[in-house]
Amino acid sequence: MRRSVATKGFFAVLLLALLMPSAAFAQEDALNLGEAVPTVIDELNQTWVIVGAILVFFMQAGFAFLEIGFSRGKNAGAGIAKIFVNFSICMIVWWAVGFGIAFGGDGTIAGDSGFFFQFGREVAGEAASGATAAFFIFQFMFAAVSLAIVWGSTLERIRFIVYPIYAVVFSAIIYPLIAHWGFGGGLFAEIGDGVQDFAGSSVVHLTGATGALAVLLLLGPRRGKFGPDGKPRAIPGHNMPLFGLGVLILWLGWFGFNGASTLETSGNRFAEVVAVTNLGAAAGVITASITIALLSKKLDVGMAGNGAIAGLVAITAPSGYVEFWAAPIIGGVAGILVVLSVLAIDKVVDDPVGALSAHGVAGIWGTLACGLFTSPRLAETVGVGEAGLFYTGSFGQLGAQAGAVAITFLTVFALSLTTFFVIKKTVGLRVDDETEDAGLDISEHGMYGYPEQFIPAPELVGYGATPRTPALGAVSPASTKEEIPA
């Protein structure tokens, strides 16, 4: 059936080919094994990569629900619109520009081919094949994850118009640059023996968190976050079950995120990566839960979830480089770090989802952890960098890792701050106070995310009552104070 032509739909051929697989090959006379075997190996690799890409896609739902759970009910619908639009813009821009810059050649700074990527078009001097389509979409999903990370911290007060503008810049330039350096054979391959960041603790997560920091500094806290005494106050998210759904979906997606970053099934390495990832996440939950329970006498649901995310973020870079024993340590440290970091950051900046901590701090820790824990066996298997401090006693790899962290942070921060600064000075970053009080759902999207919670039942038609069309003029929902005296 390979390359065979169906003239009467799929099924006739299917029966011929699939019911009698050897017969099908017999048709083509003699199966050229020397060609068929490398082909099937390649196809298996691509199958795994596409499964990974699909899992990583689902992380968009994970981010959406983590963030919606941590929002108030009046901003719940906005979280959905945000994910749809950002993901979609990222896709188009990545296709047009981003992929080419990230992977279209092996220059130190950026690629220069593969724009408007497709078949027949060349990438890095080679005609792109189906294999590259899998790579293209897999890497796109990473870009979309990185972009999603930026927005969690800006919940409940950012103007919608900011999303498309920054999404274009981020997907065309900011992320592709870092991806080129870290994954595409660029800058970071030239630091020492290469920087170790298996699936992107730094390339993906730190990049997103740094973008978040840049916008947070210009955006300011939500109204009511800090009391007149300057002390932070809790603004509880409205839905812990949805938050939990988000975390569990992210966790699920991460098996594709890390596991399929092998890009192949060779040696079943991907199975080890999946196991290591789960050990790291589990340890993150446990240490974060213990830490917050010790500090506040309550096992905070959100912190337990943040512990999972932090463990996952931290194990992302090392997942291809470390042995099982190191994973619970790396994840466990991340779980403690994320709690302390959330508590510390909460005093200064209003980060409603803890992205600076879970993706930023844990991302840095995870990247550095390679410099400590990478095993000689795996450094050699992957072929990047050398073993970590605990094996070699040398600070070499740790230094390379620190260098990559610093470069990533500074680059992303500078580019993002500039972009957001321009946005702030032109269209504006933040909704006005009235809109913030009313909620983004009704103000920016025209309807509450949970209409029945906010609109009195008799107004929600369907009781059989059929009131006449209003005689009085209608005003914009944003002007919540404009009423006429009784």
Add this chain to the structure above:
Amino acid sequence: MRRSVATKGFFAVLLLALLMPSAAFAQEDALNLGEAVPTVIDELNQTWVIVGAILVFFMQAGFAFLEIGFSRGKNAGAGIAKIFVNFSICMIVWWAVGFGIAFGGDGTIAGDSGFFFQFGREVAGEAASGATAAFFIFQFMFAAVSLAIVWGSTLERIRFIVYPIYAVVFSAIIYPLIAHWGFGGGLFAEIGDGVQDFAGSSVVHLTGATGALAVLLLLGPRRGKFGPDGKPRAIPGHNMPLFGLGVLILWLGWFGFNGASTLETSGNRFAEVVAVTNLGAAAGVITASITIALLSKKLDVGMAGNGAIAGLVAITAPSGYVEFWAAPIIGGVAGILVVLSVLAIDKVVDDPVGALSAHGVAGIWGTLACGLFTSPRLAETVGVGEAGLFYTGSFGQLGAQAGAVAITFLTVFALSLTTFFVIKKTVGLRVDDETEDAGLDISEHGMYGYPEQFIPAPELVGYGATPRTPALGAVSPASTKEEIPA
């Protein structure tokens, strides 16, 4: 381990076979490569098809939550019962009858073997193998998707009893006929060089939407949908986050829906299909969002989500036939169409989820789009039809596509309208007004989907209070007016 027999559970064998794969084969003396290679190719194909089937299964959850999000809270539980029961009936009927009609032979009108499909039983003259089990379950998932599409538009007013009746007819006859024509080597393979509908814009989506149209015409709008002046009024769905969850799950499932419609991994075509699918969906979100924002000054969350669905539906037929560049165009047009269509249809018919637009209009557009955009390379690869108007300047393929659309619509409409007409005249299609006002949850399922929203807290036991058994008789919840005077 291939065919080997475990006598002491899995593990002992597993160790022998998997820890030393070559040893395992050595056992069987010499691995017959000429047999092993086609077998592993076949198994890889089936693995991908089963992964696809599992992804398409999850689309049931997608439909459920899209529809629940768009319902009022008093009808939220009913959406769950509906999905369970329809999916289950479809499975049993597909197994008993539907699969045989759709794929049990290559007659022009219908298949005639493979009923109560299983191993040992012949399908189309061949003994069914494991490969066909994958095909059987994959194609079933498509039938179930098509059936799910029918019901979204009937939300909040249809009688539950309608579901099982129509589900049987649809799964046994209506869908299998269309599937036989479009996928099974029947009628549509004989129109021109064959009709191009890679994964079912028409076969699956238009079929479902046509069934929805038939029932809608007989069912009528929800109470309160149209004012005394005949103008449509908004009946907002109660939960935009759940709606968003539904859309994201559908999007996820679509990677299996389109991607695994290659039915094999040959040439890594499936990866291209996945990428093309995502480009179409992304463009649908963007154009739908812009269109509704221009028309109403608000970025409606539901419309952005409908844009995603429309983009996905439209790219479904062309996903195996078009190059990357065409995908954003096809999806983008669908995004505009769906918004205009929802606004237009809303004036006449009450379609609470926009299925007529998102699956019907976009399905037609997607099917026709093949006639415009199919590339010569891919028409040849798939082996169905010829290249589209933009490559050939010929209207040939476009005509074939239009023919298939017309035949599909007319057939499904006639069969469905007849079925629903009979149901209406016998058991009845619609709940009475009181039930509709009270909500389907309490009336048909005995309990609200969100009991705490509707029942006062003191009645929800567990406060330690233990009231005696009621002395007064109980009445049916449907009779909301039957009370005794004070």
Add this chain to the structure above:
Amino acid sequence: MRRSVATKGFFAVLLLALLMPSAAFAQEDALNLGEAVPTVIDELNQTWVIVGAILVFFMQAGFAFLEIGFSRGKNAGAGIAKIFVNFSICMIVWWAVGFGIAFGGDGTIAGDSGFFFQFGREVAGEAASGATAAFFIFQFMFAAVSLAIVWGSTLERIRFIVYPIYAVVFSAIIYPLIAHWGFGGGLFAEIGDGVQDFAGSSVVHLTGATGALAVLLLLGPRRGKFGPDGKPRAIPGHNMPLFGLGVLILWLGWFGFNGASTLETSGNRFAEVVAVTNLGAAAGVITASITIALLSKKLDVGMAGNGAIAGLVAITAPSGYVEFWAAPIIGGVAGILVVLSVLAIDKVVDDPVGALSAHGVAGIWGTLACGLFTSPRLAETVGVGEAGLFYTGSFGQLGAQAGAVAITFLTVFALSLTTFFVIKKTVGLRVDDETEDAGLDISEHGMYGYPEQFIPAPELVGYGATPRTPALGAVSPASTKEEIPA
């Protein structure tokens, strides 16, 4: 790219290797087909097993939402914390101890190697390879499922501290013992020709349900569950849509649970298993729906969902052993059994999710069903046990199955009851009445799962109001009656 070393990141190599797969192999001069083919077969097997493991992982979300949906809103957040913590502890303990006991050797009672499992370390006398990493994580997911089943019945009243204690015992000893007997070549392989439990109706589900029974007997019903007349009263769960989400996710995961229990793709058997699984589940929904509708005149949403679960649990053991025709019978009987069992058990014990029925009763039925329905063809293919009563007329296999059920139940019950008894006598099993009334969210986790439902809007900051820091001291939320007189 197989084993090749990347010096400049992934992409350069990727292009070389993947764009020209045969070229890549050409590099290594001549591809050793005799080695490459068994390797790719092995890698395909492991890919499928890892896909299965990932699907089974997601069942954690399924359990979480099934249980949250069946809880009252005041206990919704606790369900999330519970899943996070139990799953994580299970992972660490399974890695350290459980896997070794279950699969680290083929002694009759327990394994004795493979603790702190990882590469380089030997398992059962063999150096562990990547293949075993897939097996390790796949089997872990089963342990985590079994543990999750224990807790559903304890909703809304158990102390959080009970989770970690029992989770350690369960993951280290209880489940690993049963898994060793049923899956690891231990005890059950020695009963007759071996006990047939393909994916664990008994090993996983009955084990979990038995743990649930043990804790329920010591824990007692929720306050208000039984009236002063001893009659059970309904305590409706707060969210049927979330319940439905849970069921659909479980159903999804089950395709991995059963399907990947083939542990390989050989002969495409996994596709048959997936199809059989779906037939069983569908039949469970249908019969449970009809049964409850006949008994109570209403199609209870929860019962329809329990029917799905029961069908899935029952088909789990036979899924690899029975032909298609048997699946709807096995699932259908389970659907009837689960409804009758829930109604009967509800009179005596307070099992808010019906786990005793859906996992216990249906698990027993499924295990016994092998003794009735196993086909000769499949008994031989799997290589365990013999055909069932309906083929052979012999009660032999049925007896073996019954023996395994009895041994499983008694072992798990004894060990669990002892553990929970010790917990009850030391830290205590149950929260006090005030905490139960207030809900676990606020009492044990410091915040409601849905804060906006319980806290008046003006207290939820963000209205621009910035009240001063409270002058009055704060009390613990658990003491809901401690107020100062006006």
Add this chain to the structure above:
Amino acid sequence: MKKIEAYIRHEAFEPIRMELLELGFPSLTISEVKGSGRQKGITERYRGAELTNYLRPKVKLECAVAERDVQTIVDTILKHGRTGAVGDGKVFVIPVDDAYRVRTGESGEEILQAHPDPATA
């Protein structure tokens, strides 16, 4: 000054509101309440067990008006609220000593409701 408190069906509210608006009584407040009359309980079913609910959702309408307007308001409520079936609800009239408009601090009867044409009221 009097305050009218009415417990009515949800579907009655919209017609009442619209007629009151036309009559010059736009100012009112509603809330969701649950009421019991001598109605029977409603038996709901959940997983086979029963739950009897004796309280039904109603809308409580509150409206402070000048003494001379009480009858107009009551009549409007009675007119639209009536289905003739048990559960239509009750209307109570309660004395009010004083009234203030928060926006201006004004007090007294004139702040209560704005008649469209005070002369005809």
Add this chain to the structure above:
Amino acid sequence: MKKIEAYIRHEAFEPIRMELLELGFPSLTISEVKGSGRQKGITERYRGAELTNYLRPKVKLECAVAERDVQTIVDTILKHGRTGAVGDGKVFVIPVDDAYRVRTGESGEEILQAHPDPATA
């Protein structure tokens, strides 16, 4: 005629409702309210930050009765509402000028509550 308004604990409502029903006072209305007495605030925790909540959920029970029945109702509420701990709530008695039954349009005291055996009332 009087209207009794009581702010009580959730768990007190059901016994009160049942005794009132037996005494012949089935008609009443409840709503969910949040109350503050001189109680302390409740400190809740969320992601390490604190939120102090000064208002506690209560049930507000409203019940219009004839003057002669007021004491019976109040006594019933007091009897079942009492736990002895702070937060048990308050009962207020408010004058009612007039009462109407929507279903029939009747007015006056006789529409208020239906005693099981009016003779003994």
Add this chain to the structure above:
Amino acid sequence: MKKIEAYIRHEAFEPIRMELLELGFPSLTISEVKGSGRQKGITERYRGAELTNYLRPKVKLECAVAERDVQTIVDTILKHGRTGAVGDGKVFVIPVDDAYRVRTGESGEEILQAHPDPATA
């Protein structure tokens, strides 16, 4: 004894509560209500169709006090409730005949509110 019923904006409540607390009036009850004044409707949009909402969320504050304290309470509400824009709300004063504390069964004016320093009240 009087009962003060105020319909106010959500954001006004917290400052009012805090000042009342300081003045010795910790006891009050609030509920969520929807009110209409002569305000315009708010047009919301959903999937292209429109929905006009004439009712706006308000907080209803209820507080029973001794006659001599009425003005203090009203003034506090007016002070913090005022934004000057339409929709600030209304305050009504309603007579109360009797009051009981559920916890103790005591009745009369002294149960109403606990002044921090009764001498100065």
